Amino acid sequence: MPDHSTVYTKQTELYDQMISKQPSLLKVIEEITPLNDLDVIDMGAGSGRLTTILAPHVNSILALDSSAEMLDLLDEKLKDQNSLNVETQVADHRNLQAENESADLVVAGWTICYLASTNVENNVHNINEIMKEIMRVLRTKGTVIIFETLGTGCETPNPPEFLKQYYSLLENKYGFSHKWIRTDYQFESLREADKLTRFFFGDDIVDKVVKENLLTLPECAGVWWLKKENNES
Numbered sequence: 001m002p003d004h005s006t007v008y009t010k011q012t013e014l015y016d017q018m019i020s021k022q023p024s025l026l027k028v029i030e031e032i033t034p035l036n037d038l039d040v041i042d043m044g045a046g047s048g049r050l051t052t053i054l055a056p057h058v059n060s061i062l063a064l065d066s067s068a069e070m071l072d073l074l075d076e077k078l079k080d081q082n083s084l085n086v087e088t089q090v091a092d093h094r095n096l097q098a099e100n101e102s103a104d105l106v107v108a109g110w111t112i113c114y115l116a117s118t119n120v121e122n123n124v125h126n127i128n129e130i131m132k133e134i135m136r137v138l139r140t141k142g143t144v145i146i147f148e149t150l151g152t153g154c155e156t157p158n159p160p161e162f163l164k165q166y167y168s169l170l171e172n173k174y175g176f177s178h179k180w181i182r183t184d185y186q187f188e189s190l191r192e193a194d195k196l197t198r199f200f201f202g203d204d205i206v207d208k209v210v211k212e213n214l215l216t217l218p219e220c221a222g223v224w225w226l227k228k229e230n231n232e233s
């Protein structure tokens with residue numbers, strides 16, 4: 001994984017503007033589970049891509065992230081949209097600050113990858129710890145939904161090498177169902193495309209966008225989901 005730690009402490013607004021150019025994921029989530037009255041945990045909530053769209057439809061959300069700066073931005077957005085049912089809390093994925101069996105839905109968007117990539121030490125152990133934590137906080141019949149990248153700048157899935165093992169473990173060891181979707185960025189100008197993507201994806205992808213005059217930057221995402229069937233933990 002690229003090191004995005006500076007993004008999540010010093011470029012939080014830029015990150016939030018970038019993802020605002022992508023489609024909402026509300027329908028994708030609703031197709032997997034109805035949202036009525038759910039208590040939700042958003043792992044690695046960041047600036048709230050998932051929390052802000054879910055808040056009006058669910059009972060409560062606990063939004064967790066290791067970056068206080070990302071959560072500060074989320075707090076501001078929640079105030080603006082008058083969402084009073086969300087609590088934010090700094091926490092690492094391996095030690096969720098949440099009670100046992102307190103959630104009906106756990107969502108994690110583009111975030112577990114930072115501990116699960118093969119270029120991180122102890123990645124397989126991390127994945128195991130994270131799955132244990134998810135199963136601990138989920139109620140029986142609760143659902144976990146994970147979103148991760150299947151490639152930016154491509155129209156069909158092309159997952160990065162360093163994430164293939166993680167995706168295979170989700171499907172083959174932990175029993176997740178899986179599909180893929182398009183999460184293209186739609187920019188208003190090339191200048192905007194350059195400003196909102198170079199800091200995150202680096203020069204190669206952005207140079208292609210600018211050279212080919214692309215206002216749409218294609219992207220594929222994987223969606224993995226699993227229902228907790230009994231009191232496994």
Ligand SMILES: C[S@@+](CC[C@H](N)C(=O)[O-])C[C@H]1O[C@@H](n2cnc3c(N)ncnc32)[C@H](O)[C@@H]1O
Pocket residue numbers: 008019043044045046047048049050064065066067070091092093094108109110111114115
């Ligand atoms: C790409 S952003 C995704 C944010 C949000 N889920 C979204 O879909 O836009 C990744 C987020 O994961 C958080 N993160 C990275 N490693 C983490 C960890 N070990 N525990 C908790 N959060 C982590 C980062 O601080 C950042 O806010």
